[in-house]
Amino acid sequence: MLTVAARQRQRQTGGLELLQVLGGVAAGPNRPEVMDRPTLERVMTTLERLPFETLDLTGGAPELNPGFRDLVRHARALGLRVLDRCNLTVLAEPGQEDLADFLAAQGCALIASLPCYRADNFDAQRGRGVFDASLTGLRRLNALGYGAPGGGLLLDLIYNPQGSELPPSQTALEADYRRVLLAEHGIRFNRLLTLANLPIGRFGSALLSTGDFHGYLDRLRAAHRMENLAAVMCRELISVDWQGWLYDCDFNQQLGLPLAAHAGRAHLRDLPGLILEGAPIAVADHCYVCTAGQGSSCGGALIGNRSGAA
Numbered sequence: 001m002l003t004v005a006a007r008q009r010q011r012q013t014g015g016l017e018l019l020q021v022l023g024g025v026a027a028g029p030n031r032p033e034v035m036d037r038p039t040l041e042r043v044m045t046t047l048e049r050l051p052f053e054t055l056d057l058t059g060g061a062p063e064l065n066p067g068f069r070d071l072v073r074h075a076r077a078l079g080l081r082v083l084d085r086c087n088l089t090v091l092a093e094p095g096q097e098d099l100a101d102f103l104a105a106q107g108c109a110l111i112a113s114l115p116c117y118r119a120d121n122f123d124a125q126r127g128r129g130v131f132d133a134s135l136t137g138l139r140r141l142n143a144l145g146y147g148a149p150g151g152g153l154l155l156d157l158i159y160n161p162q163g164s165e166l167p168p169s170q171t172a173l174e175a176d177y178r179r180v181l182l183a184e185h186g187i188r189f190n191r192l193l194t195l196a197n198l199p200i201g202r203f204g205s206a207l208l209s210t211g212d213f214h215g216y217l218d219r220l221r222a223a224h225r226m227e228n229l230a231a232v233m234c235r236e237l238i239s240v241d242w243q244g245w246l247y248d249c250d251f252n253q254q255l256g257l258p259l260a261a262h263a264g265r266a267h268l269r270d271l272p273g274l275i276l277e278g279a280p281i282a283v284a285d286h287c288y289v290c291t292a293g294q295g296s297s298c299g300g301a302l303i304g305n306r307s308g309a310a
């Protein structure tokens with residue numbers, strides 16, 4: 001599975017920063033949404049022709065796409081920064097024993113989900129044993145130099161609430177994560193990124209089953225802060241799904257809302273001809289996930305964190 005996102009520097013200036021790619025955002029090793037070789041090669045061509053600065057690779061497990069390493073090498077050879085949104089357990093998959101070494105050798109920045117630093121909470125969300133497996137992956141990455149203060153190999157962790165509350169202060173929670181993971185597990189990381197939950201998929205179903213769906217949206221809307229609008233991720237990235245279709249962000253990809261800058265669905269092949277400067281962005285109620293409280297994006301909180309994850 002492979003979904004790509006490449007970040008645009010700022011649509012207002014027409015520069016391109018990030019292309020986010022590699023499979024569908026809901027993809028995983030056991031799902032059918034796998035970016036095929038022709039689409040992957042179109043991504044490579046796009047990176048050659050357009051001035052993207054960052055390639056953001058996501059999906060359930062983008063590393064399992066047979067073309068993952070070719071794409072990473074290609075992007076790095078072009079001088080792009082590569083972000084791999086890694087689920088950690090993939091590092092122990094059969095046949096992926098050298099994956100961590102590859103990522104380090106390529107200088108990929110890693111962003112890994114770690115929804116809690118306590119095993120019981122973590123496993124309640126992800127399944128029994130996943131916490132220990134994730135720590136094993138983190139130790140492997142630390143041993144390669146990932147997460148070292150001031151080091152060149154960036155390792156960021158992602159926290160998202162287990163319920164329908166907004167994330168707590170990113171700064172305060174990062175301090176807790178840093179203290180507990182180091183003291184109890186000897187693990188280092190660079191930054192903790194807090195993300196609010198998008199009310200779709202399993203979380204959306206849970207909200208519907210508890211009758212809190214509209215209440216959650218109301219809480220997000222009530223917590224909206226205008227200052228977050230300057231840093232929402234759709235201002236600087238284009239999201240690409242496993243078939244090459246374009247979206248304003250990966251949230252919109254999950255909702256099937258196509259890129260607003262094009263009449264009808266836009267594909268990677270349309271991208272060179274698109275005028276993105278000043279183009280509209282497809283927005284709806286789910287956008288309050290990004291603008292509520294301290295803000296939330298693929299790079300964590302927005303207020304006080306304008307540089308994002310990249």
Ligand code: SF4
Nearest residue numbers: 233234249251287290
């Ligand atoms: S969900 Fe809405 S506000 Fe957030 S990045 Fe996507 S389009 Fe922008």
